[in-house]
Amino acid sequence: MNILLVSHGKLCEGVLDAYKMLFADAPNVSALSLTNDGVEDFRVRLDERLAALDGQGPILVMADLLGGTPYNEVYARLLEDPSRLRLVCGLNLPMLIEAGVMASAADDIDAVVQTAVSAGASGVCGAELPQEDGPEEEEDLF
Template sequence: MVGIVFASHGGLAEGVKDSVSMVFGDQPDVTAVSLLPSMAPENFRAALDSAVAGLSEPENVLVLIDLWGGTPFNQTSAALADHSGWALVTGLNLPMAIEACASRGAAKSARDLAGQLMVEGRRGVRVLPEDLAPQPKRVSAASTAAHAAPAPAGEGGLQIKWTRIDSRLLHGQVAMAWSKEIRPDRIIVVSDNVAHDELRKNLITQAAPPGIKANVCPVSKLIQIAHDSRFARTTALLLFETPQDVVRVIEGGVPLEHINVGSMAHSAGKIAINDTVSIDAQDAEAFKQLHDRGCRLGWQKVPADHEEPVWPLVEKSGLLS
């Protein structure tokens, strides 16, 4: 039988599992994995692996995930490379979950079941009064031609709307919250390491939110396109893993006046300066260079949060020589 894993940010996955139990009773080989605020991506992956290990057929597993591009999606998508019998579907809702449990007995495999759930999940989204549902728009030939015509390149270069340091790069907060707030044409991950890692590069490209393209480029390439007039009509949200790479981009002549700091993961040799940011001496020196160049450094996880200054936290860290 196909094993089912519900995966989400917060308690949604556990809630869906509980709701399915109300309809069908307790189900064998159904489990839930939640990404909690205190968890790093690798902690979620470990929880996912542990949950799947408890299923009777750990190589025949369907993972139903809340949203495309978040940490649960990214970590599960990476796991698919090592598990040819797994499949994942995003947009987790109760009709989808109920259909999965009702139909898995007849399904040959997790991959066969995944295709069925796309239809049922969409059917479960309804509105009352029914006339509130959007109607298909008629598109004239003239309008189609106008949209198909390429825009002429303008003066200047890439229009950078937002710059963020986040060691998780493209995850749920960026894909859903910041992209809706900033509304860029592209999300560009600027990292030499990721640009040379085909697996991470592909995962980031897949994680792009609807209507926005995601690209990965090394620092040198970003400096080039930032001054290329062919990109003058393109708006971008830049994502960096480290403040050191931001310094390199500014040294390359790209003006960045405001740096949003989201998350910098803790590792050996780093100290926490607040709930989500851990730095070492090299990070502190890079932040000093950014501060000395007049960059505003603000810590803000999501748009709804109040921005707090980062530089005073760096000064108090004791890491500056």
């Protein structure tokens, strides 16, 4: 199973770079950016990338933004080949970490999709300040 990250600009390349800091060996994960070269250039490179992955099992594509050009271009190809492609949006590092680990050991792409969506949503939160209810107690870590 392969994972392809797509985004506006270099967002997907940055997420992949961060992923490789944690998992240096990630041959099944790649990135494809929509650049200022335009949509037609992106279409050509997307088709080339998908063709290069042909015969290597299912492909999970993670896009940055629902309804954005990278998402829409992949979605058009999903409609043509739904048995091979899956598409999620809201690309973030927690999503990729969970899906990447699972994809390296699983054959069920739909389970990987569910994990990716759940991890991506769970990875978004606001920081909370600690409560000051009383005297500070020393934490016992053991």
